[in-house]
Amino acid sequence: MEEALAVHRLQFAFTATFHYIFPQLTMGLALLIFIMKTVALRTHDDAWNRAARFWAKIFGISFALGVVTGIPMEFQFGTNWSGFSKAAGGVIGQTLGMEGVFSFFLESSFLGLFLFGEKRLGRVGHWFSSLMMFLGSWLSGYLIIATDAWMQHPVGYLVDANGQYGLASFWSLLLNPWALLQYAHNMLGSVQTGCFVMASVGAFYLLGRRYEKFGKLFVRTAVIAGVIAACLQLWPTGDGQGKMVARYQPPALAAMEGLFHTQQGAPVAILGQPDLSKRTLDNPLMVPRALSFFTYRSWAAQVRGLDSFSQSDWPDQVALLYFSYHIMVGLGTIFIAILLIAAWKLFRHKLYDSRAMLWILMLSLPLPFIANTAGWITAETGRQPWLIYGLMRTPQGVSPEVSAGNTWFTLLGFFGTYTVLAILFLYLVYLEIEHGPGEESPGPSSSVPDQSAAQAGGGN
Amino acid sequence: METIWFCLVAVMLAMYVVLDGFDLGAGIVHLLVARNDVERRLVLHSIGPVWDGNEVWLLAGGGTLYFAFPALYASSFSGFYLPLMMVLWLLIMRGVSVEFRNHVSGAIWAAFWDGCFALASVLLAIFYGAALGNVVRGVPLDAQGHFFVSLWTNFRVGPNPGVLDWYTVMIGVVALAALTLHGALWVAHKTEGELQSRARFLAAVVWWLVALLTGLITYASFRIQPKLWPNFPAHPWGAVFPALAVAGLFAAIWFSRKRDDLKAFLASCAYLLGMLTSAAFSLYPWVLPASTDASFSLTVHNAKAPEYGLRIGLIWWAIGMALATVYIVFNYRRFSGKVKLPASGEGY
Numbered sequence: 001m002e003e004a005l006a007v008h009r010l011q012f013a014f015t016a017t018f019h020y021i022f023p024q025l026t027m028g029l030a031l032l033i034f035i036m037k038t039v040a041l042r043t044h045d046d047a048w049n050r051a052a053r054f055w056a057k058i059f060g061i062s063f064a065l066g067v068v069t070g071i072p073m074e075f076q077f078g079t080n081w082s083g084f085s086k087a088a089g090g091v092i093g094q095t096l097g098m099e100g101v102f103s104f105f106l107e108s109s110f111l112g113l114f115l116f117g118e119k120r121l122g123r124v125g126h127w128f129s130s131l132m133m134f135l136g137s138w139l140s141g142y143l144i145i146a147t148d149a150w151m152q153h154p155v156g157y158l159v160d161a162n163g164q165y166g167l168a169s170f171w172s173l174l175l176n177p178w179a180l181l182q183y184a185h186n187m188l189g190s191v192q193t194g195c196f197v198m199a200s201v202g203a204f205y206l207l208g209r210r211y212e213k214f215g216k217l218f219v220r221t222a223v224i225a226g227v228i229a230a231c232l233q234l235w236p237t238g239d240g241q242g243k244m245v246a247r248y249q250p251p252a253l254a255a256m257e258g259l260f261h262t263q264q265g266a267p268v269a270i271l272g273q274p275d276l277s278k279r280t281l282d283n284p285l286m287v288p289r290a291l292s293f294f295t296y297r298s299w300a301a302q303v304r305g306l307d308s309f310s311q312s313d314w315p316d317q318v319a320l321l322y323f324s325y326h327i328m329v330g331l332g333t334i335f336i337a338i339l340l341i342a343a344w345k346l347f348r349h350k351l352y353d354s355r356a357m358l359w360i361l362m363l364s365l366p367l368p369f370i371a372n373t374a375g376w377i378t379a380e381t382g383r384q385p386w387l388i389y390g391l392m393r394t395p396q397g398v399s400p401e402v403s404a405g406n407t408w409f410t411l412l413g414f415f416g417t418y419t420v421l422a423i424l425f426l427y428l429v430y431l432e433i434e435h436g437p438g439e440e441s442p443g444p445s446s447s448v449p450d451q452s453a454a455q456a457g458g459g460n
Numbered sequence: 461m462e463t464i465w466f467c468l469v470a471v472m473l474a475m476y477v478v479l480d481g482f483d484l485g486a487g488i489v490h491l492l493v494a495r496n497d498v499e500r501r502l503v504l505h506s507i508g509p510v511w512d513g514n515e516v517w518l519l520a521g522g523g524t525l526y527f528a529f530p531a532l533y534a535s536s537f538s539g540f541y542l543p544l545m546m547v548l549w550l551l552i553m554r555g556v557s558v559e560f561r562n563h564v565s566g567a568i569w570a571a572f573w574d575g576c577f578a579l580a581s582v583l584l585a586i587f588y589g590a591a592l593g594n595v596v597r598g599v600p601l602d603a604q605g606h607f608f609v610s611l612w613t614n615f616r617v618g619p620n621p622g623v624l625d626w627y628t629v630m631i632g633v634v635a636l637a638a639l640t641l642h643g644a645l646w647v648a649h650k651t652e653g654e655l656q657s658r659a660r661f662l663a664a665v666v667w668w669l670v671a672l673l674t675g676l677i678t679y680a681s682f683r684i685q686p687k688l689w690p691n692f693p694a695h696p697w698g699a700v701f702p703a704l705a706v707a708g709l710f711a712a713i714w715f716s717r718k719r720d721d722l723k724a725f726l727a728s729c730a731y732l733l734g735m736l737t738s739a740a741f742s743l744y745p746w747v748l749p750a751s752t753d754a755s756f757s758l759t760v761h762n763a764k765a766p767e768y769g770l771r772i773g774l775i776w777w778a779i780g781m782a783l784a785t786v787y788i789v790f791n792y793r794r795f796s797g798k799v800k801l802p803a804s805g806e807g808y
Contacts, residue, residue, distance in 0.1 A: 075522075166766025
């Protein structure tokens, strides 16, 4: 049973982590593409349309992979977590069912129109389809976050005679304060992924002296949108989430910060490795009293350490939680620094000639994916040992009939399948980037000759 | 309330079979009827803009099932663990084949994805049929509502069956034949020339198989699952469902011979709807019969979610589906008529 539980958790963690590579990119790009289509509509500058068309192709590839890796998530609630589904389906079935009915139909109908209907729909119609894609994907995001938020901070439920959870208040479920804050924080993270990918491709073109007009356009759009998102990510949304965790999940906060002992004027650990047997941080680099201030706005406030909780209530992966939290915050801080400098250079008209800055932007490509993943690992390992915080422990939620052997079989199957998907994704996106935005694709026949089009190779 | 949700979930899943059925069917037939790259791209193009939306009926139907009958979702998904995981891999393989085939031009690349697409479509049709067969036959539920079936045991319909036994395999074969017919009629409706005549010919041949097997499984189903019959004498109006299936089956071949391909395709839709609603009607109120002890069976009453949630759900479901209907009708109208390949070869 112990082993089965570990494999079930590993499979869900792996499939969810892999899945979320794609939605964070598509949700971020959906907003950026919508912005591009809006500028194109207002200014009649066709470069923006062509830029949007280029990103729509990468969006389409990511979206397809988001869909095919998303279906296993819905299935696994039943296949691997039947105890949880049986108990909580009456509540979270609401948000998951709504996602199917409201978002999936909308997205799937408009995706085809958006990707292949530019000619038939006309300017306004195509702009509208980009708006619907943006709304559909962001709505989908909200309903998933609302589901997760209920597991983090259950509200609006009742318990019936069989121990099943049922809905008591629809609006409390949908407007869970945890969901609102988590959604804002998550979507800003997603926008940063979109921005860094766009800036990275732009910088790649500028450094290689190809498609320079588009390279500049990508970098400019991405840096402006990115710097706004990066700042809001830290404050108020990140700060707000930290306070929420401090209030409702204090053991998680202590583990995230590596705070083993309750103390007044608690420090923030910038570096250090938690040692659970000695209950200390090795090689610590501390900012004294900062944690007390960030959490309670008082330098001397007392912060509860792990020692003030029974060890059975500790998150079961303290070190993983500590590191993922630190990676998220560390990278978030680096993003603010990179984007502020880039925005300053943009403002001074020096960005496109600053090779150092372009190199940094280009190489930053994987960082937002890592930061977003680390953020989700923080949220989900911080929730442990609970599956539904305060209501259901993780071992109670697992499917009792599905053995470790069968789960290993499917987990290995997912490893194999997803390795192939990852290779395909990288290959196809690389082809699109090489192919570039310069060559005309079907759409309004605005055949503005572009000197870079001659270089565009690769089939389509 | 639970009866309403039983009907809604049944309709959503039946819509899934009818709609995704034709693109699965197109996948099954496309290696048979489409002989060159242009023809294959035409077949793919005929489902390209809609297949994704068709598959959403599975997700939305599954989501609705989860919401309305969480105990059924939990029990059946964990009990059918292995076949469902294989369905997932096949859905992934199929989705990737359609979406990525035309991103790279090259004969080997295209041939590979055509093969994957056909294989995944064939296997999915068989799996779906076998899944329905399992639900009708019943599974070894225990008192807590748990079960786990391995892929096969002794291929007999006994108290300890596997996912595959002679009955479920037979239903799988019927599903494959019925979706081949459905797909062939769709391709005939959406294309012209030689491709169309080959599709019509295939439909005419497969029709006999479908007709024969339909008779056989009707007999076999009543034989192995005695629970199915009593609903018909109790509610004679339920005879409209099998009547719809029979009428659809004969109308399909009639219109196909008259070369009225759209009506033939719609008749095939009626056949599938009739078969699935007949199954749902005769099972009600059971949603998952137990082969162990009848009292362990899951019914709409013991598998439903608490009442308030179901009432609230009716409101958002109605709004959501009304909106969805608008998009879907709009989308199908946009892409109605015979398919043509775009000049650039872009897309599907």
